[in-house]
């Protein structure tokens with residue numbers, strides 16, 4: 415299966431965090447795995463907070479883009495929309511993002527971000543997320559994504 419972000423239409427694929435058409439961005443890729451979504455990302459060393467640990471703003475960026483992609487995917491699944499189609503018909507943006515930083519996030523490690531659907535209420539889609547490094551939860555997050563009107 416393709417990454418959710420690779421299903422975004424070309425004219426909506428410039429997001430700094432996850433747009434495939436933004437050559438200077440992070441180009442985060444999110445996949446559906448069973449009931450969850452997962453993204454994997456190894457930050458460049460320039461994203462330093464305290465030496466040896468990852469800058470929190472980058473972690474927020476990863477959770478932001480993982481969350482909106484997850485919301486779009488969960489909404490598609492709820493409506494039995496095929497995630498293998500060329501363009502994703504559901505577009506979601508972030509209305510609210512809460513993050514708890516639980517532990518310093520080590521540099522030089524692959525970060526694994528997982529998402530679980532919390533609720534779909536009309537156009538509001540809530541997703542719970544965790545970010546782990548070497549199996550340790552370094553951050554948790556909750557996003558409220560809003561499905562854009564047609």
Ligand SMILES: CCCCCCCCCCCC(=O)SCCNC(=O)CCNC(=O)[C@H](O)C(C)(C)COP(=O)(O)OP(=O)(O)OC[C@H]1O[C@@H](n2cnc3c(N)ncnc32)[C@H](O)[C@@H]1OP(=O)(O)O
Nearest residue numbers: 422426429478479482502504505506507508509510536560
């Ligand atoms: C496939 C292509 C990919 C698409 C492209 C994807 C690119 C990747 C995006 C990456 C993630 C980002 O960084 S996105 C960029 C950062 N986010 C933004 O710039 C969004 C700025 N905000 C907005 O544009 C707007 O406020 C919206 C779209 C979020 C909502 O406006 P709206 O459409 O007029 O809807 P509105 O009636 O206000 O709200 C709908 C419901 O949500 C609730 N609601 C709205 N905001 C909030 C909030 N902050 N906290 C709680 N609840 C809220 C309302 O009470 C209402 O509930 P009820 O009355 O129904 O119960």
